[in-house]
Amino acid sequence: MMKSLGDQLxxxxxxxxxxxQRTDFEVLDxxxxxxxxxxxxxxxxxxxxxxxxxxxxxxxxxTVLLRNWQEDTRVDIxxxxxxxxxxxxxxxxxxxxxxxxxxxxxxxxxxxGHSFDLAFCDGQVISPEKQGQDMKHAATRLICxxxxxxxxxxxxxxxxxxxxxxxxxxxxVRLMEAFSHFSKxxxxxxxxxxxxxxxxxxxxxxxxxQHERACRLLRDLKNSWGACTAEAFGFEFWQDAVxxxxxxxxxxxxxxxxxxxxxxxxxxxxxxxxxxxxxLEKQFLSNGL
Ligand SMILES: C[S@@+](CC[C@H](N)C(=O)[O-])C[C@H]1O[C@@H](n2cnc3c(N)ncnc32)[C@H](O)[C@@H]1O
Numbered sequence: 222m223m224k225s226l227g228d229q230l231x232x233x234x235x236x237x238x239x240x241x242q243r244t245d246f247e248v249l250d251x252x253x254x255x256x257x258x259x260x261x262x263x264x265x266x267x268x269x270x271x272x273x274x275x276x277x278x279x280x281x282x283x284t285v286l287l288r289n290w291q292e293d294t295r296v297d298i299x300x301x302x303x304x305x306x307x308x309x310x311x312x313x314x315x316x317x318x319x320x321x322x323x324x325x326x327x328x329x330x331x332x333x334g335h336s337f338d339l340a341f342c343d344g345q346v347i348s349p350e351k352q353g354q355d356m357k358h359a360a361t362r363l364i365c366x367x368x369x370x371x372x373x374x375x376x377x378x379x380x381x382x383x384x385x386x387x388x389x390x391x392x393x394v395r396l397m398e399a400f401s402h403f404s405k406x407x408x409x410x411x412x413x414x415x416x417x418x419x420x421x422x423x424x425x426x427x428x429x430x431q432h433e434r435a436c437r438l439l440r441d442l443k444n445s446w447g448a449c450t451a452e453a454f455g456f457e458f459w460q461d462a463v464x465x466x467x468x469x470x471x472x473x474x475x476x477x478x479x480x481x482x483x484x485x486x487x488x489x490x491x492x493x494x495x496x497x498x499x500x501l502e503k504q505f506l507s508n509g510l
Contacts, residue, residue, distance in 0.1 A: 227258045228261055246339070248338065249337040250271050253298065258343060270297075274299050306370070308328040308329070320454070320456060331370075336379075337375060340374065342382070342384065361392075361445065361446075364385075369439060376430075377431065378428065380424065382424055396438075408423060408490060
């Protein structure tokens with residue numbers, strides 16, 4: 222399924238250049254297992270390199286199904302919980318506290334100093350039964366962690382592919398609006414896997430990670446990960462570490478965002494809504510509802 226999903230994205234969005242165009246294409250695949258997107262990258266550009274991070278199977282993560290990946294010099298995979306990389310995510314203090322959960326955090330900075338042409342952020346929260354715990358704010362912590370890691374490693378001109386849910390949710394609208402300032406945003410709803418669901422991919426091309434709005438988004442994502450993590454683990458001190466807004470920063474309220482971005486949002490989301498509407502109609506009508 223994930224391979225065909227990657228092929229659909231490639232056909233419509235041209236994310237992966239052919240070998241004739243690039244022989245040094247490098248991809249960060251966050252939450253990569255089973256590895257469908259990585260396999261699509263290597264199929265369309267056999268000289269590309271993929272650098273994955275995924276939750277270990279022993280922690281409830283998926284199995285990597287990429288053929289011969291242990292022997293393949295084009296593939297590197299690190300198994301870790303990206304939501305616990307507190308230093309990389311902006312809060313090294315979390316691992317240093319006198320608190321029973323402090324040792325669960327890691328100061329590892331995977332692929333430190335490396336930058337990438339394309340980043341996939343396709344994480345989905347593991348069910349509490351599989352992971353052995355029911356973590357508060359799990360979905361927010363996961364999307365923030367993916368975006369922070371990817372924003373800190375993307376090359377100027379690079380591309381993001383991000384799995385999101387509900388085009389109309391305020392946090393998602395804010396995210397799309399922010400991306401529209403420092404990249405070219407397109408939405409994609411691969412058929413049939415995401416057709417009936419609210420899920421879709423945000424594809425952001427030609428990213429400028431140094432843009433003031435990209436820096437502001439990075440700071441907001443870190444603060445959000447910090448707040449959710451502090452609440453989930455019962456830390457009290459986290460606010461001391463929060464990065465303050467720069468002088469003159471103006472945080473738009475939703476009505477301001479809709480005034481400036483509403484029409485663009487509707488034009489971006491309309492094709493995805495059409496796919497979902499038609500798929501749901503088909504399902505309900507075939508069930509005689
Ligand atoms: C839908 S799958 C990704 C599929 C993948 N993009 C592909 O192309 O095959 C979601 C992945 O998120 C991973 N995941 C969930 N929570 C994670 C975490 N906290 N850290 C790292 N990986 C995580 C899961 O283990 C799973 O492999």
